[in-house]
Amino acid sequence: MDKLSTQRLPPLKRNWWLKHRFFKLYMLREATVLPLVFFTLCLLAGMVALLQGADSWQGWIVFMGSPIVLLLNLLALAASLFHAATFFVLFPRVMPIRIAGHSLPDQAIVAGQWAGVVAVALLFFWLFGRA
Amino acid sequence: MNTEQINAKNVSTKHISVKRYMPDSSAEPYWQQYELPVDDSTSLLDALNHIKEQLDSTLSYRWSCRMAICGSCGVMVNGIPKLGCKTFLRDYEGEIRIEPLSHFPVQRDLVVDMAIFLEHLAAVKPYLIDDNPVKPYDPQAPETYQQSPEQLARYKQFANCINCGLCYSACPQFGLNPEFLGPAALTLAHRYNLDSRDHGKKQRMAELNRHEGVWSCTFVGFCSKVCPKHVDPAAAVNQGKVEAAKHTLIALFKG
Amino acid sequence: MMDKLAMNKPSMGKNSTQHKQAFDEPLWWGLFSAGGVCFAVFLPAVILFIAVLLPLGLLPAEALSYERASTLLFSVPGFLFVGAVVCLPLFHAAHRLRHGMFDISVGNDALNKKLMYGGAALLSIVALGLVVAGMLG
Numbered sequence: 366m367d368k369l370s371t372q373r374l375p376p377l378k379r380n381w382w383l384k385h386r387f388f389k390l391y392m393l394r395e396a397t398v399l400p401l402v403f404f405t406l407c408l409l410a411g412m413v414a415l416l417q418g419a420d421s422w423q424g425w426i427v428f429m430g431s432p433i434v435l436l437l438n439l440l441a442l443a444a445s446l447f448h449a450a451t452f453f454v455l456f457p458r459v460m461p462i463r464i465a466g467h468s469l470p471d472q473a474i475v476a477g478q479w480a481g482v483v484a485v486a487l488l489f490f491w492l493f494g495r496a
Numbered sequence: 497m498n499t500e501q502i503n504a505k506n507v508s509t510k511h512i513s514v515k516r517y518m519p520d521s522s523a524e525p526y527w528q529q530y531e532l533p534v535d536d537s538t539s540l541l542d543a544l545n546h547i548k549e550q551l552d553s554t555l556s557y558r559w560s561c562r563m564a565i566c567g568s569c570g571v572m573v574n575g576i577p578k579l580g581c582k583t584f585l586r587d588y589e590g591e592i593r594i595e596p597l598s599h600f601p602v603q604r605d606l607v608v609d610m611a612i613f614l615e616h617l618a619a620v621k622p623y624l625i626d627d628n629p630v631k632p633y634d635p636q637a638p639e640t641y642q643q644s645p646e647q648l649a650r651y652k653q654f655a656n657c658i659n660c661g662l663c664y665s666a667c668p669q670f671g672l673n674p675e676f677l678g679p680a681a682l683t684l685a686h687r688y689n690l691d692s693r694d695h696g697k698k699q700r701m702a703e704l705n706r707h708e709g710v711w712s713c714t715f716v717g718f719c720s721k722v723c724p725k726h727v728d729p730a731a732a733v734n735q736g737k738v739e740a741a742k743h744t745l746i747a748l749f750k751g
Numbered sequence: 752m753m754d755k756l757a758m759n760k761p762s763m764g765k766n767s768t769q770h771k772q773a774f775d776e777p778l779w780w781g782l783f784s785a786g787g788v789c790f791a792v793f794l795p796a797v798i799l800f801i802a803v804l805l806p807l808g809l810l811p812a813e814a815l816s817y818e819r820a821s822t823l824l825f826s827v828p829g830f831l832f833v834g835a836v837v838c839l840p841l842f843h844a845a846h847r848l849r850h851g852m853f854d855i856s857v858g859n860d861a862l863n864k865k866l867m868y869g870g871a872a873l874l875s876i877v878a879l880g881l882v883v884a885g886m887l888g
Binding site: 378379382392397401404408422423429434438442448452453488493495 | 790791793795796798800804805808810811815817820821823836840841844850854855856857874881888
Binding site for chain 1: 576714716
């Protein structure tokens, strides 16, 4: 027995996550950062354009409207919502909140976080949605 | 058992494929199919026992209690780690493929070498450590350990682990790096860290706050899905990250 | 022979590399978690308004005109906005990319760590620097 305890298997092959639906969903969750990075780079370009002047700002808005950019950013929007759905349920498990000796139900914490998403969207509507 | 009783419980014939490995006769593992009568109450462990007793006495596997408490009969069922005694063949249509637990070296048939799992468990000192500097141990002291129901509730869920190792077979991070302490060991460490009677947190933190400790976990979460005792090891490991972060902050300020 | 093997067991060998404390990991994990909250709570609205509704012309004309966008971004709230919407999510992405690369066995972790977190830090400094430049300009 003692001799066998040094035995180590070779590590998993890089396609391990293709073998089970659960692992594919995990990889999808991890991949939500790819369109996020694309949007962030767009945003950085927009900030540079804003610094350069009114013409480049208009040019940036036109660039953002080009079909491929728009499509990738729609993907980023979907990714942010999928990320939210997977991230919010982890929160009560990582940091269970106890108030006066009683733990807050998980659903309440998840619902609270979605309320935050709606609140931010309403704030944006108040800032930009009205004429 | 009489035939009428069996008939009343939906008796049928099922095929089970078992991944065999017999290092003394063949260097390579191979699949072997068995055909056996099952009814609604047949567990996978019952089926393996039937094979061993009636069909093929060369089959090797581990088992003991038959009631999901000893944690010895873990195997892969169609690629998912399960306890044989808690898995019922009535829930499976079509092919049933039985393999030894993933990520562990196979010794023979369904028997794996769990030494590395035991090493990782031992590394986190999973027992009460009572070297309280404030209140040293006194054999003359009249009071025993006291713990309120609230103090018990803090760690109780994490104390239900039966060391079956299913979570290690479910964890890709352990599969990618066997030095990762893994779900059960980190959960047990957290269980003792949360125990009001324990004073060993500092010693355990030295193990937890390593790259191979809590920081190799990426919250895949499959360990909690397969856990037969609903311990939720993924939650414990990630609560351990919060504790390790606090431990680091304290260490930084104390210098 | 048996003894020699036993000596090589990782849990037996109390060498320093085995018990090296990962004092940097709490920082990366903290930034990852904070960035994850920002990505989930702020980014849906930010992407919807700035990357979808704005280029499609579905916002009122003055909502993000050059003047209004400059006033909003080149300010203290704009600085905080960039921190929450660009910098923290970048560290979140860096952490997931680093672990994702380990998951699919790409590169080596020590180098990936430097590249990913270094990249996130660099882009964060550029982003915050742009806001400061706009405030001074």
